[in-house]
Amino acid sequence: MxxxxxxxxxxxxxxxxxxxxxxxxxxxxxxxxxxxxxxxxxxxxxxxxxxxxxxxxxxxxxxxxxxxxxxxxxxxxxxxxxxxAGHAPRYPQTPLDDPALDALRAGLERLLRGYEPYPALVMDARYDVVAANRGITMLLDGVPESLLEPPLNAMRLTLHPRGLAPRIRNLREWRGHLLAQMERQIALYRSAPLRELYEEVAGYPVAEGRPAAEAGRAAEPAEPVPHFALPMLIEHEGRVLSFISSVSTFNTPMDVTVAELAVETFLPADPATVTYLHSLIDR
The missing domain is CATH 1.10.260.40 (lambda repressor-like DNA-binding domains)
Incomplete structure (x- = not known):
């Protein structure tokens, strides 16, 4: 990690x-x-x-x-x-690299490392990536260095026309899901930085994903796989990988930094994706 x-x-x-x-x-x-x-x-x-x-x-x-x-x-x-109300703040805001959060960082490292070869990352309230495992690094192959300079932003990396967007086969659906997620958070938090990010990524041009005939050695099953949630279909080395995203936060946090962290994991949504990701371990 x-x-x-x-x-x-x-x-x-x-x-x-x-x-x-x-x-x-x-x-x-x-x-x-x-x-x-x-x-x-x-x-x-x-x-x-x-x-x-x-x-x-x-x-x-x-x-x-x-x-x-x-x-x-x-x-x-x-x-x-x-x-x-004239009272002192109750909750500290500890920098993530502070020694007081050593146990938290170690726990996140074990979690992300244990999830490999499947992609997983940790984000803050503005979707800036604070930690990621090798599964995420694999998906970012080919992304321009200008988009990989810190702070990495998950929304920008995903929706930017020079980021992952051209490789996402169901870009319009996945983009709609991400923008709706941001809209809900803006309504909840009224965050100016989050609103600025939303306006930026919502303004990116949208191109349709490549047709299946151009996808190369697509790792899609012979029959469609029923999904229990919207998958992200993304091309990697000529294959089409399918992932279901899950986001977790900390229960009853007592620190602002910890309260705003979210762990996003990508669960393979079909057997072909599972097989391919595990084959990467042997390379």
Whole structure:
């Protein structure tokens, strides 16, 4: 596994200078909850929630964290809410290369290495790749060096016309899936850097994947394989490989950096892909 350099920290989506009341109200409305519904979930009263949102009552640190929990506010934004309420941030933001995260990095290395020869990587909140295994390196064969300079970005590498896009056989479907995923995250986090990335990659020209007759020694089965999720069909050395993507995050993280990490693994979606990837081990 390779630990890669990343860019600057993701900016908070919370506007600077607002009091905690309007911010909490914005999160509540984003979650489409009434004051009464939130009060019932947080063991409070609609009257108290109203007082907090209008600035008539200053919430305690415990109340801010309780409301943030029931509103599913991201860890980074919970710190911003605490600051807006006049409290100290609760969650640290430890650099990934800090010795305090040695155990985390070692665990991620074992996970990615153990998943080989199948591709797997670790991304931050902006889809910058912080670690990847040899399966990912294999897929990146032939990508121009200009796109491989850190920070590597998974969305940019996948959708750029000089990246993986020309080799993805079902590019329109896979592109639609990725853009919809980003749209959901933008709606959740209201992240300006993520919005900028979305506008960049959504603006890339889209070309159809190459016809099957031009794919060379396609490793497609004689009969279509039914898929339980949308596969990514990508050409590699004249073969068509099929992968199902899965994304995992950490449960109840207590650090902003850890909370924003995601592990993406690519599961072979047909026997031909399994056979081919395992044959690479013997090379």
């Amino acid at each position: 390779t630990l890669l350099a990343t860019g600057t920290d993701a900016a908070s989506a919370t506007p600077v200078g607002q009091g905690v009341g309007p911010l909490l109200r914005a999160w509540r409305e984003r979650r489409r909850l009434s004051q009464l519904e939130l009060a019932l979930r947080a063991d409070s009263s609609a009257r108290h929630i109203s007082f907090v949102e209008t600035g008539r009552s200053r919430p305690s640190e415990e109340m801010v964290l309780r409301l943030a929990e029931h509103l599913d506010v991201p860890v980074r934004e919970r710190n911003a809410l605490l600051l807006a």
